[in-house]
Amino acid sequence: MKVLTKNTDYAIRALLVLGTHEGEYVSARQISQQQGIPYQFLRRILQELNKNGLTTSREGAHGGVRLEKNPDAIRVRDVIEIFQGKVELSECMFRKQICANRASCVLRHEIMRIEEIVSREFGQITLGKLLTDLTKLNATATMEHTDEFEIINSGSHEKTDSNHR
Amino acid sequence: MKVLTKNTDYAIRALLVLGTHEGEYVSARQISQQQGIPYQFLRRILQELNKNGLTTSREGAHGGVRLEKNPDAIRVRDVIEIFQGKVELSECMFRKQICANRASCVLRHEIMRIEEIVSREFGQITLGKLLTDLTKLNATATMEHTDEFEIINSGSHEKTDSNHR
């Protein structure tokens, strides 16, 4: 039972990076490398965030993406909805044929209730909150190396795409 | 964001049918027709329920599947876990590389919390409860035709598989 897809996961991590650089434009390449997210995949994700008004971008050298909205106004639920559709009954075998069958009707009722809970919970987690958590975590973390909160993606199979032609 | 797959959905509906015939063996064909579930697909689902001890079966003519456990002892969560894996972090991009990255770490923390809530909620819904709901629904439902709670699956594309060779 997968709750978050990579899309959403990467998007939130990217937003966290942007959140630690508020006002600045950060390039997809930089985020990709810092977070170990496949470059081209990330690019599409960032474009999607742009289209949804969470970020804005600047083209050309020294360009990149910048957080547009206030971190406290960005809810994890919003991001989930961009990439995975509504939490509440998006995939609905139900709405189309509402209670065509009473057995699915009673089940549906319970599922809707739980989906509402999940929606509410994800609606309460803002980027601002995550950034605070991150700061705390970084503060506690026995102050060693790493000037960022990176600690890359344990030597996985993923190439960060080193296309510096 | 799909919460239940067809597998799970069909399984629960099948269990509801069995629950309304406690002690009796009901054939896959019968359930398939009553609920509009593709026959072969349902067969595999029932075998899975058997293997997990929720039901038992009898072969041959007049055979079928029978509820083995008490409806109050069957939780929707159990069924979900059979077909979709654990609610809590089954798909874990996390457990394998726990907090390799602090950004995913803060996110993960929140997701785990929500998954626990979901798990708890689904753990509280038993087949017994659904059966009660169903009975009420049937009682309220302006007593017309339909001697069962069927009202088949609105003329869909699915064939119930009329393989009566």
Place this chain on the structure above:
DNA sequence: TTATACTGATACTAAATTAGTATCATTTAT
């Protein structure tokens, strides 16, 4: 004025999951 570092747009492929179908062997009631 040209090389470089970027984004925009979009098409494509690959992998994984979900959904559904088919077949054959065996069992059991009649």
Place this chain on the structure above:
DNA sequence: ATAAATGATACTAATTTAGTATCAGTATAA
């Protein structure tokens, strides 16, 4: 014997998720 059932398992199709590639255009700065 035959029909109605399950057991086991292999197969296909559809959908979703993940990832790659390419080309056009823009801004900076040497």
